[in-house]
Amino acid sequence: MEPQVWEPCRYEAADWSMEHHPVWIPGVPVPCESTEMACLEETLVARSSERGKQQQLFQYYTAAASTPSYEDDPFGVFERKALELEHDNDQWGRKMHRYPENIGEVGEQYTVPMMVSIGPYHHGRHHLKKAEEAKHVAAYSCIKHSGLSVQEMYHAVVSVAGEARSLYDRDTMAGIGDDDFLPMMFYDACFLVQFMLWSTRKGTMQLQMHPWLDYFLKSKKGDIYHDILLLENQLPWVVLKTLASCTSLNLESFAKGFQLHNSGIHVVVPNLDLEEAATTSSSALYKPPHLLGYVRFHIVGTEKSETYQPHKETKVKSFSVRAMELAEMGITLTPSKTTKLAHMGFKEGRLSAELFLPPVLLTYARASYLFNMAAFEMTSQARPEHAGEDTAVCSYVQLLGMLMDREQDVQELRSKRILQGGGGLTDKETLDFFTSLRVLRGPLYHRTIRDVEMYKQNSRTWVKVYVFWYKYKKTVLAVLSGIAALFGIYGALSKR
Incomplete structure (x- = not known):
């Protein structure tokens, strides 16, 4: 594939002024004519300060981080706290959140990076230090690929660093100064952009990427894919998009590469062209907080689903049903015709569902x-009660967890092709994973369960007949076969 044509990065610097200070950024590589590798020499980079609203925001956070003094200005303490909460509420959807305490226990393999830290939450962990060396080489490759100078690339990141800083957890950021935070944003963004370019355009990128970095990404790609989609291992989208705009990286192509199904199995997607067009159109309008949010956007789907509205004429009791029990009620488990997680539901027929x-x-x-x-x-x-598709993953995981109570239920889901086999979790590991996340809640789950329960209530007689047939069909068939045999014997004797 030929490299795409891209425009040089365009970043807004209206609120920033250049203050040129000789600041040493450890490991910033500068290309030299005498060698491919970066020369480790001191580089003058542009150190920026915020103006206007960004400067006020910085002063506000600095004041908020200090110990409040009720004696000096008791009302000011309350006012600052109110402004703090108001700002957090306005920016809630863009925040770099930590894991919620009530999500359940699944183990560090789902929450702690294996190879590389992205952002401040896991920065400095001992087992991630090898990747810090790779980030320096990634910065060299990224600068070389962009055709820009070190100063231009670094300032592109610094120009949005004030906004990015305000999106991280305040307690964590209180102990991190700009001398550490700004290089962190720069190196992490360079590494992430280079990995994404390497993943989507391996053939052409190998010519422009240093061989050591190419080997590192190739040998650690599984761990890196895992790490860059951890909730606490994210860069604010404004940083990622700013640096990506300096290269030929197509963020949408990378995000669409993540699939939850087996890509080797053909899945029929009706109106594919229309669906792809709708996704592309919605993708242009969607403003994610980070890469995880953007990948989730493409996995879930873009069609908004209805929120849960209880039917007044039917009381829906809380209930649970196993995968093995659905067949007893005449309900067939079927893979959706699309792979979007929001496309789950219940369809009722004349004699089955x-x-x-x-x-x-x-x-x-x-x-x-x-x-x-x-x-x-x-x-x-x-406000999760107003969400529909916005909590589709929670609904999907909750629904699968509700269907599982023992390993036989996992096997039933595998036999129905809901859980695809090959190289995955064992039946017990799958059961433990989903049952540990039963605390999740989502309106799409409640809508689906409501429809199942309504089917049970409205088709009570037929469901009882089907359950009887499902449980005793072998006995019934044996009896009928015996009766038919007796009639055959009786007919043969009567002809004599």
Whole structure:
């Protein structure tokens, strides 16, 4: 594939002025004519300060981080706290959230990076230090690929760093100064952009990427894919998009590469052209907080689903049903015709019904994607009762968890192709994963369960007949076969 043509990065610097100070950014590589590798020499980079609203925001956070003094200005303390909460509420959907305490226990394999830290939450962990060296080489490759100078690339990141800083957890940022935060944003963004370019355009990128970095990404790609979709391992979208605009990276192509189903199995998607066009159109309008949110947007789907509205004429009791029990009630488990997680539901026929769910190949990586997307939904919804598709992952995980009570239920879901096999979690691991996340809640889950319960109530007689037939059909068939045999014997004797 030929490299795409891109325009040089365009970043807004209206609120920033250049203050040129000789600041050493450790490891910033500068290309030299004498060698391909970066020369480790001191580089003058542009250090920027905020103006206007950004400067006020910085002063506000500095004041908020200090110990309040009720003696000096008691009312000012309350006012500052009110402004703080108001700002957090306005920016809630864009925040770099931490894991919610009530999401359940799934283990560090779903919450802690294995190879690389992105952002401040896991920065400095001992087992992630090797990747810090890779980030320096990634910065060299990124600058070389962009055709810009070190100063231009670094200032592109610094120009949005004030906004990015305000999106992270305040307690965490209180102990991190700009001398650490700005290089962190720059290196992490360079590494992430280079990995995404390497993933989507390997053939052409290998010519422009340093061989050591190419080997590192190739040998650690599984761990890196896992790490960049952890909720607490994210860069604000404004930083990622700013640096990506300096290169030929297509963020949408990268995000669409993440799939929960087995791509080797053909899945029929009706009106594919229309669906792709709708996705592209919606993608242009969607403003994600970070990469995890953007990937989730493409996995879930773009069609808004109805929120849960209880039927007044039918009382829906809270109930649970296993996958093995659905067949007893005449309800067939069926893979959805699309792979979008929001496309789950219940369809009632004359003598039977169908519960359809998108298929998933549950490897360890995809289980991690599901968990982190669900955690993102839980933290990003200021008013979850108004959500529909916005909590589709929570609904999907909750519905699968409701269907599982023992390993036989997992096997039933596998036999129905809802859980695709091959290289994934064992039956017990799958059961433990979903049952540990039963605390999740989503309106799409309640809508589906409401429809199942209404079917049970409105077709009470037929359901009882079907249950009887399902349980005793072998006995009934044996009796009927015996009766038929007796009639055959009686007919033969009567002819004599």
